[in-house]
Amino acid sequence: MSRVALGLAYDGSAWQGWQTQPHRQTVQDTLEAALGSFCGVKGPVATICAGRTDTGVHGAMQVVHLDTELDRRLESWVRGVNAFLPPSISVQWAQPVSDEFHARFSARARTYVYLLWRGRVRPALWAGRAGWCFQPLDVDAMRTAANALLGEHDFSSFRSSQCQAKHPVRNLYRLDIDERGPFLVFTLKANAFLHHMVRNIMGALLQIGQGREPVDWMAQLLSWRDRKLGAPTFAPDGLYLSAIDYPEEFGLHELDGGSQLLSPFTQTY
Numbered sequence: 001m002s003r004v005a006l007g008l009a010y011d012g013s014a015w016q017g018w019q020t021q022p023h024r025q026t027v028q029d030t031l032e033a034a035l036g037s038f039c040g041v042k043g044p045v046a047t048i049c050a051g052r053t054d055t056g057v058h059g060a061m062q063v064v065h066l067d068t069e070l071d072r073r074l075e076s077w078v079r080g081v082n083a084f085l086p087p088s089i090s091v092q093w094a095q096p097v098s099d100e101f102h103a104r105f106s107a108r109a110r111t112y113v114y115l116l117w118r119g120r121v122r123p124a125l126w127a128g129r130a131g132w133c134f135q136p137l138d139v140d141a142m143r144t145a146a147n148a149l150l151g152e153h154d155f156s157s158f159r160s161s162q163c164q165a166k167h168p169v170r171n172l173y174r175l176d177i178d179e180r181g182p183f184l185v186f187t188l189k190a191n192a193f194l195h196h197m198v199r200n201i202m203g204a205l206l207q208i209g210q211g212r213e214p215v216d217w218m219a220q221l222l223s224w225r226d227r228k229l230g231a232p233t234f235a236p237d238g239l240y241l242s243a244i245d246y247p248e249e250f251g252l253h254e255l256d257g258g259s260q261l262l263s264p265f266t267q268t269y
Contacts, residue, residue, distance in 0.1 A: 203231035
């Protein structure tokens with residue numbers, strides 16, 4: 001029995017999130033069924049992922065591991081599994097890993113990217129792939145407010161009532177806001193994220209950017225530790241799991257799907 005790690009990309013628009021559900025309309029269910037077909041076994045092949053994504057959230061770099069007795073070339077894992085997957089889900093790479101590797105518990109950090117379209121009219125070509133805000137935004141105010149979230153905090157004010165995490169303390173290493181023509185690109189990196197944490201942070205930042213709340217409201221909201229006092233949860237459309245950071249010993253450190261994801265936004269508009 002050997003352990004294999006797979007890197008995945010998927011468009012979450014058509015799926016009810018990552019985690020397996022009775023209706024089977026999830027990325028995990030679809031991947032595990034494809035693995036079963038590829039491995040020639042009856043039923044799905046169980047996998048463990050680096051981070052579960054919600055309905056409508058995309059994966060630019062999701063990592064899973066599985067244990068198997070199948071001996072195949074790494075390229076065969078990629079092309080073979082993809083032959084059983086729909087166009088919206090794709091294995092990007094495969095790599096053997098030690099039995100000590102765990103896709104979730106070995107990860108030191110995760111990075112999410114949120115793409116926000118700023119424009120008077122909703123962007124038809126980006127439907128389901130970018131959030132949208134038609135009101136003018138004070139980007140400098142949003143950047144100042146974002147600084148209050150950096151570091152280790154109790155993020156209860158940004159935690160879904162359905163969150164199953166054992167505690168609300170997380171360490172947010174990075175929260176950058178970059179302007180790319182009509183887009184704002186939000187990059188958030190933390191040791192781990194709570195359920196809806198990024199989307200709730202986005203909601204709060206937009207309240208401040210639209211002038212509905214002052215800049216210091218973000219720090220106050222964080223200190224209140226009460227989700228009921230926060231902003232509405234923002235749309236999942238523009239949210240991408242972009243990078244997973246593993247210790248170097250596993251040979252998978254700082255896997256980043258974000259560089260490819262952000263390539264359309266590096267040009268000058």
